[in-house]
Amino acid sequence: MTEGKVRRVWSDEELDLALATLYADVDTDERRLRETRTGLVGERQETRDTRESRGTRGVRRGRQGQRGRRSWILAAAAVTALVAGLGMVQMIISARPGPPPDPGQPGAAARALEAAADRVVASAPVISPGQYRYGATQTWDRSDWPGPTRELSMRTESRTESWIPGDLAGECLLRIMVTGRYEWIVGTDEEALGTAMGRPEASNHEDRRPCPEFREVENWWMPRPAWLAGLPRDPDQLEEVLPEFNGGDLGTFEPNREWRMLDHACVVLATGQVPADLRAALYRVLARLPGVQITDPAANLDGRSGVGYGLIRGDVRRELIIEPGTGDLIGVRETRGGTVWSSTALTTGVAPGIGVRPPG
Template identity: 30%
Template structure:
């Protein structure tokens, strides 16, 4: 899952977020924990170290995606500020993606087959020093989610380890190595963070079955409105008070649902059309590449203009390629114009699961 909730409703069990970050009000991106924690579909994860992980919050319904991390280098994203007319341009691209989605057949699975969702994810981790400054680095992880043709059956998730891969200077590298070193003293058993996990209907770690906006998948497919205005209003109603802004929360909620890989074509198209109605959506980059696949990045800025959430789509096919959170200014040890969290997704049909 983008580490499932995963890949978003991640929440913190230990650690604390740097005060400066809290002051910025970025609860979505700066989550305090000591290795990742997942809830909902993924359950919970925890660690004993005081490290804050910047990542996508919310439910990634699957350990979706296949993205590529530029190992050992800074991930730089395009800097785009809101400009007049950008929203109309973004809406046109999203509506084109909706039309392409309707023309694209959903994957057909026979009994016994699985939809395999491959995910690569990058998250920033930070450590606050005694002098109030922060040291940050990027970690990469991934996994494969196997979803049976009958989505109420047993899902299988192969979770890959989380490994520091990109550093912002020697102090960043040294701190990442220190945090990754084996803990001394007694080690307390916790949730299984790597390897093969199984859960009925996507209910990993003893959690409830996979859901969208609090609604079980099958029910959501059946009952969610296909009218873009009604669907967007439903999203606003169920995410009220969450995230840095209603617009950002709506866009990332849509991305989280699309990343599952199981949304039927008519509902996917409605989600793209609903996204086209979100105020403030801009074309962040007309050519954005993740995992060797190129698409258009469409994003919404936080109120202070310092952070932007993007989704990356292929308008010609209607495929969601991935998503990212971009820091447009330096903060918490992360350089300006850095994708502090991102994922990419690929799906395929396979005959078996691990």
């Protein structure tokens, strides 16, 4: 929220720095800058004293009074230009990506998540008629199952693409692709023969229908677009809804409320279908979690760099990876015992039509 925001007063040092940035080719000697600033303020005070004396002594009209009035007009114009220029510099400086958050600073993760939410809101794209909110995911998920002589463990790849219109009365499209790619963590192809899992086979599935009919269930794992649209954007209200068990936990229930909130936020964001305003609200809720921390100040996921934010419990780390300059969500990741258990990399954008990928 921006209501009630307090504007910070610039110090003398910041003012001089801004002047130097605005007018790099002008003499910015510190002593002369202070003299100029003092002169402008003094001129304003002198003019105020003159106005106050008019009621008792009158004002001598003529060339001297005109000079004083002209000087004040010029001084006021200079002050106005200076303030406008400083405001421009402050806007430019505020718009630049800030430095990476310092994991050692208390509350660094909460402040960085709030800042990321602000950037998401400021840069949220407008979905015009005929356009679609596009989301693409690449997920590597781990599975474990008993083998002939030991527990087998494998990571498999799947991809999704979704197109959701701004008007949810239109059509939605979801493509799900099991790529057939996999990597063994523990085990071999020979060991998997005749077991419950075996090697994954490539497959494709497409679901295209009116958005109100899209998907039969409503939960954090498989959210209907209309269900996402109905979730509260107010962080206080969203904080009450986020930990709710809604049937999507696949037979498991996490008893820790904070961990459950993070888990639900991660899985719904990992669908790639969450609109910008809801993503910002989720960031703000996660910023309030007790124990939230910068889990990886230099995270890399699918070749993109960001900062990891989340919770650590024992040897398990659950995190969102956010690009600090834009607030874009790069993906989510879970690590157990130093090994990546699952990860999802995201790409989002605005598509010119259903089934058409965004340009670029």
